[in-house]
Amino acid sequence: MKTKPLDEREFGQFIRHQLNAGLTQIDKPIAERLHSARQAALAGVLAPQPSLVGAGRHTLDWCEDHLRPFLMALALTMAVLGGNYLMSAQRQDELEDIDSALLSDDLPIGAYLDKGFHSWLADNSSQP
Template sequence: MSTSHQVQRDDILQNRFGLRVAARLSAGASELPHELSERLRVARQQALAHRKRPAVVAHRPVVSRAAAVMRQGPAAVLGLGGGDGPGFWGRASTAVLLAGLAIGLVAINIVQGDDRAVDIADLDAALLTDDLPPQAYTDPGFLQFLKTQHHERSGGSSSDRPET
């Protein structure tokens, strides 16, 4: 339903409601004293004089979109610029950004997988070359201990090492 039809429908419903209220008031007005009925008549005339006149729509309103960021509760909503959509360059830039995001996520997954493999390899090497019992490697803090030992052996800065 278009906006102008909705406005016309709302006006019709308001007018019907006003007519029903007026009919109820008129039905009980015959029982009121003359002074009170005159005051009511004057109040009705004033209300009719101040009532909102329906706007006459000469032409169909032009609806356009404005580029904006609107706030809806805790979220932000992006509005589009005028026209029917973002156009070719808007779609192309969106596709490039989405492709870049996908490539970045794949790269992060590969790097994290490699880091996990290196950690497991270090643990396996320490397990195979050390005299500790296998139960020591089930301790959650032992992997961190091995990492710090490996860091100190492989070239931690000289300020980290105590001088002998």
């Protein structure tokens, strides 16, 4: 008859059952030593210990505290510069459109510079 392999949980329960069954056969001094060793092991696991991980966490906290304002200022600066670039590019396109309209028009450029031309335009625009 073939038995199925135990999963991790079932294996843990099996080991616990075997250990509990064997506790009745252990002498009291050995049981007390095992108990004190277990308590010491648990205290070592639960007590915070200095390590590189703790140092890394401290460094990370320092970086978050000191770099966050710098990164926010950098992001704001980049947003302002990006907006300024886009606005100047848009303005450049508008100026190019005006220049090309002036150059492709039938009137010479000098006509736009003549003050009499502006008054003539004003007079003609008021007429139906």
